[in-house]
Amino acid sequence: MDVSTLALALLLGSLVVAVWYALRWLRMRKYGGVSVALRWDPDRERSGWHLGIGRYRGEEFLWYRVWSLRTGPDRIYPRDSLRIAGRREPVGSESYAVPTGSTVLRCETTDRESVEIAMGPGALTGFLSWLESSPPGRRVPRAS
Template identity: 30%
Template sequence: MNVFVVIVAFVLLLGGALAMWRFAKLRSKGTPVIIRPIPAQDGAAWRHGVMKYNEGTALVYKLRSLRPGADLSFPRNDVEILSRREPTDVEAGFFDSELHVVVLSVTGQGEWELAVDDSGDTALVAWVESSPSARQTRTLPTNIEERFRHVRGRARRQGR
């Protein structure tokens, strides 16, 4: 029985240490958000987290998750801002007073609501709007040296 208690205590201590490490690591990086998938009942399914933007994706880390990586990933070219709204009376009870809700559509992942302040909204809009169009994004060949040799060899065979 003592061994069981020691194992349980160790697991709880390890889980607590992981949670504290994740919280400390994420707290100062990114934009604080409260996020939920929609449809959802009024006031339900909201999760606190941090959204970090990089060149191609927005990564959401939920604060009460022990997962080592991001909990959600939104590719920039798949994100569309649909609307904004003020919190409902139920949501206003647990949101900070300066938060408003931004409704997003993410291709292949449905619609999401993000509760953000004005600076978080500005960061999201800037990130989405600075995305190049999928049609404008050219991919460079990764095997350019091989392709050059192939074209050069073909030219030699043709006597050029």
Template identity: 40%
Template sequence: MAWWEWLLDVSGIVLLLLLAYGVGLVVRRRVLARHGGTFELSHRLSSDTAGQGWVLGIGRYSGEKLEWFRIFTLWPKPKRVWWREQLTYDGRREPIGAEQASLYPDHVVIRCASRSGEVELAMSLASLTGFQAWLEAKPPGTDWNR
């Protein structure tokens, strides 16, 4: 076989793998959204450098927890999970500097406190309204002063 035939074979295999990855991402997104309650949600994994550390993702409400999935992976399980009773909303701000290029357009950055420390998330204003309603809909008997 000539070198150019090998090159064509390798190129074809690479294209098929890219196509399979793209189809896998679409199928995964549809499966995650099947039960509703999903929205665009970015999470700041590291706050060492100002404006950096953001990862795009999908949020999904699942009963008493908020699950966060990375957007460009085929892994079916959430990367992070926050329980409603352990989150408190601490405020919002507009993205600044490099954050504007890292996040979805028209998203705001919110700060939450959890038992494991501060959590920074970015979501649209409509999603923020739903998030606040979800937080306030804690079950009866919850300690509101915590």
């Protein structure tokens, strides 16, 4: 195998991966996805932000990492397991790692996992509305 054949194979492989990411991104955005950055275990010093797309599926908030070949969600948060523990603006270099104009929500799950979710104003309004709404007969604490 000569160098030009190897270079062509690498180029084609890169093109396939790029097209896969583009189609995945477009499909998620087309079906109601919003840009969301997520940081799990935020109390750990080296915990970083991960860009992704958030979607709602009934009683669940699904989060898909942007740079993943996985077709399913990377994180699933049931509505009744999330509680907002705090709200803040991004600090320092965080503002470069989260969507523009984001607010950071610190959430806790029923199994005591902490997670921070950063989203822009429109996505935040939708998320808070979804979180506060619940089926009849179930009481959910106010999110805002």
